[in-house]
Amino acid sequence: MRLKRKDLLGIEELSAEEITLILTTAESFREVSEREIKKVPTLRGRTVINLFYEPSTRTRTSFEIAAKRMSADAVNISVSASSVVKGETLKDTARNLEAMRPDCIVIRHASAGTPHMLAGYVGCSVINAGDGAHEHPSQALLDMLTVKEKKGRIEGLKVAIIGDITHSRVARSNIYGFTRLGASVTVAGPPTMLPPGIEALGCKATTNMEAALKDTDVVMMLRIQLERQKESFFPTIREYSRLYGLNEEKLRKAKPDAVILHPGPINRGVEISSEVADGPYSLILDQVTNGVAVRMAVFYLLLGAAREE
């Protein structure tokens, strides 16, 4: 089985069947990481380039480990070490990388739409590892995989996504993903961080965190960029934390068995209290583990198996 597409640019364009295929495939790869020899030969001879224009530890490492566990060769290019500082355009970078015949380029970029541009320039597969405030598809896939693992299903669940929705690619990808699989999603945050027309993506929106949490099965907290305070998206960290931070008291509004996700890295004591982050229903570390499996699955479904379409 392969995905009938060259690239993974976003969740928006994926069907429920495609998402399910990726999740099912990821479930079968989870076991590889449990082995003593954590490697399968599936993508031997394939070359993956991780092209990161934004600093990232977790996502880049996760893609690199996923590629290596599939026996692909992974090369990392990060902005500071690349020719980008010399003013090379994305198009020229793309053509140069393409000339080295990679099978896949994983790109993270601060500008929304950049993976789409890149995909138009190169013949190899392109995976979006986060573009501006647009999408972060592999994050949403690992979130869905994590929830599915704990809850046994996605359909019919109530999901609350809380925090800075305006600047969050994680929120957008998860809204598409969870709703496509039949969950209902509510986003919550201060009015300054709820972008206009977010409901058009398929979710409900509220400025009341307690209302969003009520009877919810999944609570996804977003990282708040502390710099946003300077742009007056919120007056102080203290007030933000009081109104939109998750603590045990607020969590009681959710279902008793609600699970908690966070794409990381977390700001302890800001958007999430330590008791909750480290509590029994926190899946934050499961997310990281599943991240590798999901990315292995994506590599496999884009690059692996037979090359016929």
Place this chain on the structure above:
Amino acid sequence: MNRLVIKGGRVVDPASNIDGVYNIYIMGGRVASVKKAETDTSEIVQVSPGLDIIDAEGLLVVPGLIDLHTHLREPGYEYKEDVRTGTMAAAAGGFTTILCMANTNPVNDNGSVTRYILKKAGEGSGVSVLPAGALSMGLQGERLTEFAELKEAGCVAVSDDGMPVANAGLMRRALEYSRVFNMAVITHAEEPVLSTGVMNEGKVATRLGLKGTPNAAEDSMVARDITLCELTGGRLHIAHVSTRGAVELVRMAKKKGLDVTAEATPHHLTLTDEAVAGYDTNAKMNPPLRSKEDTEALIDGISDGTIDSIATDHAPHSTIEKDVEFDKASNGVIGLETAFSVVYGLVKAGRLTLVDAIRAMTVNPARAIGIDRGAIRVGASADIAIVDLNKSRVVRAEALRSKSKNSPWLGKTLDAVVVKTIVGGKTIYGHGESLKK
């Protein structure tokens, strides 16, 4: 003396209240007479020496179009456009007079730059170029330029276009001081701190994850400039109106009798922010493409005269600026060679009358900057465009005269083809081509 007859075309000249089949007689570059064809008994002798006859039967004949808003990019950015290519593009679009903005390098903030542009224009395609001088030195928004010197050198208006005048005090002084010279102050009305986005704020921006600029960025600045116009009695022209709120503000200002005029671009009249989907940098401009409600309000504004002019905001950019990440791409699109066709699309769709469309591209822009042009009037310079409304064409990059190809209509089929452009009785575009289909 050279003579020219444009015979049997449908002449639409809103300034003279003419719409019908007329023969236009031109002598020495000026309109000698305009006669209704069916009652015209003059014998046109095909072979008389020095007489040219253009058979315009079945074609539309209009006053040469006037564009209040182009960027010719020379001096300084000749890799994007220069006066020669820009005026060639203008001629191909049926324009006979264009106003060029001051954001060149060096900035057109003194007479020597103005004279340089006009010298280049003299060597151009024949389209008449009228420069707008900078409002502030270096477009820095701090000190006024020497309006008198700019006017003497040939500037007909002042504007910091591209850079909104953030300082309300400076805008006040510009509107006051310009009264001595009868020069329009053209405002690029966007509140800078609100217009930090790369597209229209709204559900499309939210979906694409791009930073938006709300309508309020424009509305608030238009409101400010109108109140300053009222305070000073200056002559205010509002460039590229994009929001329904601004249309309403201009309507109120005109009702009050203030000396305010306003323009809208063909792209703001016809495209919405949906055009950005796919991260097409040829849909990126300042102000951004707005919503359907805004385009509808703009078209209604043209119909009722609130938005008196249609101007291209022809803004050439090379692939270096456009073939990059969306939020890093430069703002603007070219428009001279597609403007009439795009506006005619609205006529064909029944949203605008042909007369209103032509008025907004001829006599109204002339009035906005106080020049006596835009009409086919006896004694006036014979500036005329001839258009075939029954022809259509696919917009192809390689066919565009502009050096830059950043058009949002590439690959699209547009109706109405300009077949001939005449300035001062001389054909500057469409030489010797048969006008017959």
